[in-house]
Amino acid sequence: ENTKIRVKPDHSGVVTDGVKHSMNPFCEIAVEEAVKLKEKKLIKEVVAVSCGPTQVTETIRTALAMGCDRGIHVEVSGKDYEAMGPLQISKIFAALAKKEEASLIILGKQAIDDDCNQTGQMTAALLDWPQGTFASEVTIDGEKVKVVREIDGGLETIKISMPAVLTADLRLNTPRYATLPNIMKAKKKKIANMKPADLGVDMVSRVEVLRVDEPPTRLAGVKVETVDDLVAKLRANGTI
């Protein structure tokens, strides 16, 4: 995850060939929370879902090794994968939630590659389900879920009814390691394979990426001695 990112020579995106893809850290926290709920016997089954090319099955296996029961790989590759964003993923999750009759969808609050912070919210909207986002504490109470949310002002506690969508924030838990014996056992767990079309989802993007550039190199700062100097400099470069 610490690889230096390079913009492709044609500025259409970043180079992803040969880069190790691993589970989004907030999603690791989400998986950990789901597995904890199952260990407390509050939920019956945890299904790990990922959308993408063949490589994502490795990530699903890690989730299975952490304790999920089975996996679903929604295969998206090539141009569709490059254009895939929160809207298409939310549609896929919504369709799967209905198909599987899920009572809870738990995801990371945002992905660290695009920092969108949209998928959880969009999924809830498409399903018309309540959402508990930025969760730092989750308690199931019968048919309701109490969620403590991290917000700018502090912590907000809400109670929502299931089925619901939750998104995990940093302090929700510390994910366990996927140990080797569990990785080996995970090989026996099932991962179902399907395409977005099987779920009736169209992958057409409403967003077109025009160009990707590296951020400009930071220029050296200039120190000034007095306020007058500062005003003069700001006038000189047209800022005021």
Next chain:
Amino acid sequence: PLPPLKDLHCYIRSYKSHRLLRRRIVTLTPRITSHYTIFPRDKDPRWEGVEMERFADEADVVIVGGGPAGLSAAIRLKQLAKEQEKELRVCLVEKASQIGAHTLSGACLEPSALNELFPDWKERGAPLNTPVTEDLFSILTEKHRIPVPMLPGLPMNNHGNYIVRLGHFVHWLGEQAEELGVEIYPGYAAAEVLFHEDGSVKGIATNDVGIAKDGSPKDVFERGMELHAKVTLFGEGCHGHLAKQLYRQFNLRENCEPQTYAIGLKELWVIDEKKWRPGRVEHSVGWPLNRNTYGGSFLYHLNEGEPLVALGFVVGLDYTNPYLSPFREFQRWKHHPFVAKTLEGGTRIAYGARALNEGGYQCLPKVTFPGGMLIGCSPGFMNVPKIKGTHTAMKSGMLAAEAIFPKVTAEDPASETAGLHIPEYEDNLKKSWIWKELYAVRNIRPSFHNYFGLYGGMVYTGVFYWILRGKEPWTLKHAGLDSAQLKPAKECTPIEYPKPDGKLSFDLLSSVALSGTNHEGDQPPHLTLKDDSIPVANNLAIYDGPEQRFCPAGVYEYVPLETGEGMRLQINAQNCVHCKTCDIKDPSQNINWVVPEGSGGPAYNGL
């Protein structure tokens, strides 16, 4: 104020200043090492009551290390199993997060071993995309370049070879292995060798996870698992940490010279298309090294769609001046007019470093022992003048597999020990082209140990190798342990290195950032010290702290003590790129590199 007492170890060192007078000096050394290999957990009260039982699983063969040797061995075993319709469980563990992420090499691949392993490698899509078209060799002076003709028959001649990004090649080998049914587990490091009661090797245990920086257990602590096998192959690459232990355990080095090494630093650059000559191989010796320091450079033009060059610098670790910094020699070499003209206008996109073997034939240990064997660069089959070790590493893995297969699939292996001892592997090696090759070039590297240094060595190569092909009846010796070669700092002159210009040459930390290296921060430093007080007392006092200069990742820093008086060693373990140079070159031999939590380390992409 003094740091809290619990963080200090008091070391009492006695100093004989005069044979009639002994002085005692008390040095307060802040605690650095907390790893359980130095401070065992069975005596540590913080570990009382912690469940230490490990889950164990059985395979027929376990392979440590997913590099060319390990993967070739795994592939060959599965090929034989398929041919002879036998079942074989082969498990391979690799400390990198994915196969190829810790691989670093020039590299000019000689396809001899690959042709044997996969005659149809082209159809299978092996990433050998750049056949060598031009081969240049130069002796550099500060401003000029003396071309040396690359006559056929000289070991460096690259006709028929391919410039490869070895990390990508190794990744491809991993895919072939998985297709054949090898169980590959990246992200899990082999941390411990396991032994049967009769002393033979039983297998390995992977690293524990969830130990805090101070050595105490965290909430997420989990034991590693044990993988047992009839025979375990150790392919950890140059200077493996488990191999180090096995040499002692089974006395494998009693009849060979101590291994000698070099450090190789490498960068990948995207250059101006006008300067790009795909297929061109350039090597140089001479400037900026003096004639008594072994080393040189490489610069290869890849042909994979964009104007990419792989370049780097190698310095023999038998150098004597503790002020030498291999990293800074590399950076200043790039300013030579012949090199700068290729790089000007280009962008650096990757950096990495790794130690490599230089000992060759004289340093080959015994490679088989009850329950296991050593393959690849770990025992060290690199052909030094050819600067190639991948083809011999692969072949050694294949020979190991061929010797093992009949034994592990036999109804009754008729073994004296629980772990199989298969000396046929060593016999096969001696009959193979690896042995002939290494024997022929055995005197080239040691020939540099003469008054004329580099030039004496080149004359020797020209006369004895080119004409006699190594048939001379004598075998020259190396100089001994690399760690014993440093002269005290006061006998040497500090080297004035130019400041990096940020365009061709760069500082250490921005380079380390490009290696993509990272480790879980809250774990004991894996650069363990047998004695925390020795760095300041010995390395700094006598050699001016050479680890600050030979580490290509800025792991070692001598910083002033918070109390003001004196210095302490700070180990920035997270920067480590797993090159093993410190374990090799530490003049006190106090540093013992052990494996950190799996997945930690560099994130090389096609290096």
